[in-house]
Each structure stands twice: as structure tokens, then as C-alpha cells.
Amino acid sequence: MNASSPDGPLISLSGVTRTYPVGGSHVHALDGVDLTVRAGEYLSIMGPSGSGKSTLLHVIGLLDRPDTGRYLLDGRDTGTLPDREQAALRLHHIGFVFQFFHLIPRLTAAENVALPLELAGVDAAGAAARVHQALAELGLEDRAGHRPDQLSGGQRQRVAIARATIMQPGILLADEPTGNLDRHSGAEVVELLEELNGRGIALLVVTHDPVIGERARRRIRVEDGTIVSDNGAGS
């Protein structure tokens, strides 16, 4: 991300709450979260099921709006932005990697990777070149014309990572990226994500797996919607 304020935080949450109505009562998925993330940081977010770690990731990814509190993305207050501008921020500054890959089954690997470029209106020739390069970097050039059901789980997740990074975002959000992979493929995917982080992209990984969580330089633990531990807070 071309940070407009190089010294300021990339992500800044303060007093963020998010409640969901569940069966007549309200569940605090996030309850007064303060979090600051700088450009290029590597964070793991861990916690038990229902602790709010996924909601935290969704709020950071602008898929969910906080009920109260402030979220500054690269210095911009996102709370007042209309849907259209939030969509533009997601397109250009945020990449998502999901547990279940979320590739569109009827499109080839190359077409799946090209989706953000098409949304951004990049011309076909330029898009094709970028997709080819991205797939080549991940060793998937011979899989470009394959549909997702013709790919292994690890390959699918690598295609999804190519799609998440094709717009060269400053933030990569991964929600249980290895949750649906065997140990070997999972390790490959984590190495790939860490390699991308090494090139300067901020990486936030939500995971159950302590082995993966421990790899991050900064580890955050979320319980009952609040951050209970953060080994890099204020650093």
C-alpha cells in the first residue's frame, strides 16, 4: 500500500464493538477492541471458536461494520464511507484468503485470478499478462486453464492467494488458510504467505492451529470479543 502517512499505523481500531442478535439476546462478538497494525507486520489472531477473531478479521477487511468505535485504514476513517468506496478500498488495498478457497467453480484458475482486475477495469491484455506472471510465480502456469475441481487443495489455495494479491494490496487477511488442507500443503501455503509478508505486505492470519500461530512475530489472543494478550502491542 502506498501509505499516505509512512509513519502512521496501517490499521487502527479503537473501542470497536460489534454485537449480533442471537435468539432474542445480543452477543458481543467484539467488545471494545483496540488494535494497531503497522505496514508489513505479521500477526496471528488466535482464540477459541466464537471468540470474535473472525469478526475482527471481517471488520478489518471492511466486510462488516463496527457498531461503535473507530476504524482508521491508512489514516482514513472508514465508518463514514459509503458501500461503493468501501468496495473500492477492498479492491485495491485488501486481499482475502479463505479456509474454503472460494474459487468460482465454472471459471478457470486464470479467470479466477483475473476477477479483481476485471472489477478494477484493467484492460484484457494487461490483465492477462499480470495473471500469467502471478501464476508463474506460484508455479501454477501449467494449471492456468484448469477449473478448481481439477486442482488439488494446495493448488486451489495458491490460486486464491494469487487472486488476493493480484492487485498488490497492502493487507492480506487469511481466515484459517490451512484449515482445509493436509499438513504438507498447509505448510507450503504458510510459507507462501510468509514470503509475501517478506515483500512488505501486512499479513493477518486467523487460526486455530498453535503451530501456525506461533510462527507470527506478533501474536494476538482473542476471548469473548476482547484482546486478552498481544505480545507486540504498542511496539
Add this chain to the structure above:
Amino acid sequence: MKTRRQARFALRAVTASRLRSALMLLALAIGVAAVVVLTALGEGARRYVGGEFSALGTNLVIVLPGATETTGGPPPIMGVTPRDLTVQDAIALSHSRAVERVAPVAVGIAPVSRGSREREVMVLGTTHDMLSVRHLTMAAGRFLPPGDPERGDPVAVVGDTIRRELFAGKNPVGEWVRLGDRRFRVIGLLADTGRSMGTDLDQVVVIPVSQAQALFGTPGLFRVILQARGRDRVEMAKADAMRIIAERHEGEADVTVITQDAILATFDRIFTALTATVGGIAAISLIVAGILVMNVMLVAVAQRTPEVGLLKALGATPRRVRLLFLWEAALLSLAGAACGLALGYLGVAAIGQFYPGFPVAVPPWAAGAAVAVSGTAGLAFGVWPASRAARLDPVASLERR
């Protein structure tokens, strides 16, 4: 996303769910084909009637006894009997400069017999001019001879059915038949023309009008058919007819004069209205098809909810998501309309093959209207599902698997 890419993306989505798309296509195609075929039948009926009327003759003016105009006041107790329209009236009508030919017509039913064979037939009493006025053609012999309409020899011209039933298919010219208690010599055989405006000319016996009046014992004519000297003289002939009859009937024009054009125009209006009605009824099937489009699109949105969530996560605006689904509806509607047109024209061609005499034809407005209605229905019923997709919450959508 550029328009072409949106269309391609939608096309991929449409072709990915083949059965669903095929069903939707079928529904729209049947609707469009129904509009095309039904309006083509209506148009064919209109042309058929128009053709029949033209075959009756050209620039005809028909004089009927009795005025149809309504008069005020209470109805007369005894009822008003109009004066008969007579052969003398017909002769007087021929004096108009606008009139080229006059054919008086007397009609009745009488038994016709030859030897032991007998049947009831329609007897048409008329004159020589009837041949050209009604565009009749002869298969053998000749038509009634020209001459004084008030005198006529006992001669008859018969239709083809009479030939088959009374003469066992042999040439009847020169033979004798009995009509009621009179004997007539057959001098001609009408060509097999089939039905013409409800009168089956194959089943009639044509005799001189004076003989018919004697046979039925009445001087009154069924009608007088005038042929004007040209299309521009039709109105003049009509006015002259009213004037001449009024002069002859003590100042009262107690006849009804109708022109062929007026009848044709009336039928034309009736059949055009009929065609529009039938087309409208068929269009209802298009609305039904449109509702099916909506149903199918709603299923598509439900099935592809995670995809919508993904597109939103990738940065698609609600507007873009809506457009993608509208593109799908539009593509399906267009394809359905195209299939329907092909199906409809095929059906019309098939009808034309099986009934070569029926001038079935698709009115140009109907094809256009069918496509417009199906396109509008497809799009209109696609709006709601597309908006639903656009409003989906990305987090909840992504979690649906």
C-alpha cells in the same frame, strides 16, 4: 468490469447451469412462439377473408331490400313490410352512368330431380351479367344467355356437386332436369370453385331470374348486385342506387346499399382486433415465463450466494453485482426470444405446408412485440433477484457453503 466482460461472465454463469437455463429458455421460447403462431393465424384469417371478398368480384355495390336505419317513435303495430326489390328496379339501376353491370339475384330452395334421383338445392335466379360480376368460371357449356331479364328460357347452369349426384359424374350439358314442376335444359357446368363466402357454388342451380320468380311465385329479389365502372365510381354508384330506388319507390329509399369495400373494411377491423386479442392472450404466457425467469434467477442467487459474498469481498460494488445478474436475465431473455421466434416461424411454415390455401403470415409488429415483451418480462422479473443479490451481506454469504 467492461460491458463485454460482464456479458461474458454472465454467459459463463448461464451456461454453467444448463438445465435451469434450458428450462427458462423453453418457457420464454414457448411464450414467444405462441404469440408468433397465434397472431399469424389471426393475420391469415384476415387475409383469407380479404381474399375471398376480392374473389367475389371487384367494385361491387350490393342493394338489399328494406332500410336498416332506425326510426323514432313507437314500433308500428302491423310492422313495416318494405316494398319488394324487383327486376324492374334492377333494370332502372343499370341506367346509372356509374354502373357497369347489374345482376339481380333471387334465391330459393327447391327440389331438383333427374329420373329417380332427387335432392334439395339452392336455386339462384339471375342474369347473364352475373358471370362477370362474380368472376364465375365455366367448366363446360355456357352461362345464362344475355337478353331481356324479364324473359328467360327454361335453362339451367349447375354446380359440380349436382353433376356428381344427379348425373353420376357425366357431362350434364344438354340433359334435362326437373326443378319443382318445371323442366330445365342444362346448358352449362360451373367450375369447381369450392366455398365462396358461405355459398357453396358447387351445390347451386342457376336459372334465369324470371324463371326463378315464377318457380317461387314472388316478384321480390333477394338482392341486386351492381358493379361500378371503377373504384372511384363506387360511392357514386351507391348514391345513384339510393336516388333511383327512391324515385321508383314513391320517394322512399327503402333499400340498404352496402359496398364491398365497407364490408371488407369491417371484416378487416374485426380480424385485426381478433389478432390483437389472441396475441394479447399469448402474451400472458410471456408474463408467466417472466415469473419463471424470476423464480430461476432467485434460485440462481440463492445457489451462488457464496459467490456473491466473494465478489463483494474482492471489491465488487452492489451495483456491479446487480448488473451481473441482470446481464444473466437479459441474455436468457434474448436467447429465449430468438428460440421462440425460430420456433414460431417454423410452426407458421408448417401450417403453411399443411394448409396451402390458408394465407398464414406473421404480422411484422407481432414478432417485434413478442421479442420486446419477452425481453421486458425477463429483465423486469430479473430486477428483484438481482437486487436481492446486491443487498446480500458479504460475511453471511461467504459462510454459506
